[in-house]
Amino acid sequence: MVKVTYIAHDGTETTLDGAEGDSVMATAISAGLDGIVGECGGSMMCATCHCYVDDAWSDRTGPRKDGEDDMLDCAADDVKDTSRLSCQIKLTAELDGLVVHLPSSQL
Amino acid sequence: MTLIEGHKPITPADGIPVWDVDPYDEAILANPDAYYAKLRELGPVVYIPRYSILAVGQYASAHKLFTNHENFISSRGVGLNDFALEEPWRPPSIILEVDPPDHTRTRRIMAKALSPKVVKSLADMFRAEAEIIVDDLLRESSFEAVTGLAERFPVTVFPKAVGMRDVHHRHLVDYGSCVFNAMGPDNALRRQALERNAIIGPWIMAACARDRLTDDGLGAMIYAEADAGTITEAEAAMLVRSFLSAGVDTTVTGIGNALWCLANNPAEWDRLRADITLARPAIEETLRFTSPVHTFGRTAARDTEIAGYPVEEGSKIICVLGAANSDPEKWGDPGTFRIDRRPLGHMAFGAGIHGCVGQNIARGEIEAILSVMAERVARIEPAGDAVWRPNNAIHALDQLPLKFIPN
Numbered sequence: 001m002v003k004v005t006y007i008a009h010d011g012t013e014t015t016l017d018g019a020e021g022d023s024v025m026a027t028a029i030s031a032g033l034d035g036i037v038g039e040c041g042g043s044m045m046c047a048t049c050h051c052y053v054d055d056a057w058s059d060r061t062g063p064r065k066d067g068e069d070d071m072l073d074c075a076a077d078d079v080k081d082t083s084r085l086s087c088q089i090k091l092t093a094e095l096d097g098l099v100v101h102l103p104s105s106q107l
Numbered sequence: 108m109t110l111i112e113g114h115k116p117i118t119p120a121d122g123i124p125v126w127d128v129d130p131y132d133e134a135i136l137a138n139p140d141a142y143y144a145k146l147r148e149l150g151p152v153v154y155i156p157r158y159s160i161l162a163v164g165q166y167a168s169a170h171k172l173f174t175n176h177e178n179f180i181s182s183r184g185v186g187l188n189d190f191a192l193e194e195p196w197r198p199p200s201i202i203l204e205v206d207p208p209d210h211t212r213t214r215r216i217m218a219k220a221l222s223p224k225v226v227k228s229l230a231d232m233f234r235a236e237a238e239i240i241v242d243d244l245l246r247e248s249s250f251e252a253v254t255g256l257a258e259r260f261p262v263t264v265f266p267k268a269v270g271m272r273d274v275h276h277r278h279l280v281d282y283g284s285c286v287f288n289a290m291g292p293d294n295a296l297r298r299q300a301l302e303r304n305a306i307i308g309p310w311i312m313a314a315c316a317r318d319r320l321t322d323d324g325l326g327a328m329i330y331a332e333a334d335a336g337t338i339t340e341a342e343a344a345m346l347v348r349s350f351l352s353a354g355v356d357t358t359v360t361g362i363g364n365a366l367w368c369l370a371n372n373p374a375e376w377d378r379l380r381a382d383i384t385l386a387r388p389a390i391e392e393t394l395r396f397t398s399p400v401h402t403f404g405r406t407a408a409r410d411t412e413i414a415g416y417p418v419e420e421g422s423k424i425i426c427v428l429g430a431a432n433s434d435p436e437k438w439g440d441p442g443t444f445r446i447d448r449r450p451l452g453h454m455a456f457g458a459g460i461h462g463c464v465g466q467n468i469a470r471g472e473i474e475a476i477l478s479v480m481a482e483r484v485a486r487i488e489p490a491g492d493a494v495w496r497p498n499n500a501i502h503a504l505d506q507l508p509l510k511f512i513p514n
Binding site for chain 2: 026029038039040041042043044045046047066067070071073074
């Protein structure tokens with residue numbers, strides 16, 4: 001299991017157990033977490049799973065995927081250097097303890 | 108080697124259940140639920156001797172198949188023909204029937220042209236046209252909803268979005284239907300589609316030429332990529348045509364199926380009218396519940412496996428999206444149409460890197476129709492029997508007589 005902590009815009013923290021190979025988006029959705037919509041199901045066709053990777057983790061989550069910038073451009077909230085589509089971050093043992101911050105809005 | 112349906116015959120691995128069924132039988136295509144159920148019940152992967160193909164219907168194995176684009180490729184065709192062994196009926200699509208890295212390049216161009224931002228900019232036009240059509244239909248005592256609404260709306264708004272100067276209602280709808288029928292076996296549906304396409308194809312080709320498009324539509328965005336040198340002029344023309352093959356008949360089907368669901372579930376219509384924020388979840392549930400695209404194929408690029416069963420290189424595998432979307436293991440009560448289900452991960456738009464690139468615009472169109480209807484239509488009543496139209500890849504209505512009761 002890989003632990004991921006989601007910090008909502010209002011500061012509420014939720015820590016979930018994800019499975020290796022699942023995405024940060026899918027882990028949140030299966031637990032019914034508010035704050036990530038994931039409308040396209042992970043095909044990188046929307047920007048409703050936007051998250052900000054915590055500074056301490058951004059090296060380990062790696063760079064944005066090909067095409068991710070174009071979709072982030074459609075995000076409802078501000079896009080920062082640490083912005084990622086959470087469907088494109090796949091959990092690995094190395095990411096155990098990952099912290100992501102959620103935007104004020106996804107739609 | 109004698110090919111079957113243009114692909115290599117295979118010997119299924121020990122333990123893979125064999126089912127002598129014709130998934131493309133017109134009776135099954137019209138009413139597929141029993142076929143979906145049996146396919147799932149038999150196992151994660153089933154061998155169908157008639158076409159020497161494998162079929163996958165359980166959600167877990169279907170989703171895995173579609174998200175593994177390295178072992179299960181698209182470049183050898185997403186129908187039954189193996190393009191590595193037989194000449195395809197048309198030049199392969201450079202976005203649908205292609206693998207990375209070529210796919211990554213064209214996909215990115217299409218994804219940009221069809222992004223949520225672009226779709227948002229079309230929302231006012233969608234709404235204005237939806238108002239005109241819904242108001243017209245409210246004046247009728249009853250109407251045929253397939254042609255009168257499900258077709259009329261996309262045929263009105265989509266060519267506008269693309270920037271087309273030429274519009275032909277029938278050709279625009281039937282083009283997609285032909286392309287999807289061509290994904291099936293050499294049956295009557297496919298043969299008729301290829302014949303019909305000989306007439307429609309040239310019309311589409313001419314209507315998508317650069318000089319027949321306005322300079323402010325989706326089509327112009329694609330031709331601009333040719334000017335920028337990211338694709339060739341011929342590739343740009345192909346991508347513009349793919350807007351029409353993939354973006355009209357599919358959306359027509361989505362709208363028709365949504366009307367059918369809501370007419371048959373009046374309590375769900377009442378919920379939608381009471382809370383318009385349920386429009387988008389209602390679209391997802393419609394897509395899950397009716398799977399407008401019911402089947403899509405892949406080819407095994409190498410010796411691999413599905414759910415632990417060996418699968419030989421060159422195997423054609425059909426992914427039965429309709430069966431996955433109605434798998435009780437995944438959905439609990441799949442036979443119930445619930446607009447607030449929020450069925451994340453449904454496979455109506457596929458999954459993985461080939462997930463429908465037009466899904467935002469599809470949602471935008473259906474949302475415009477449902478929103479306007481929710482404001483003005485108190486009840487949607489059936490005015491006769493709904494009839495499904497068999498197609499080798501699309502589960503669409505042929506006739507849907509309805510009556511709108513105004514507020």
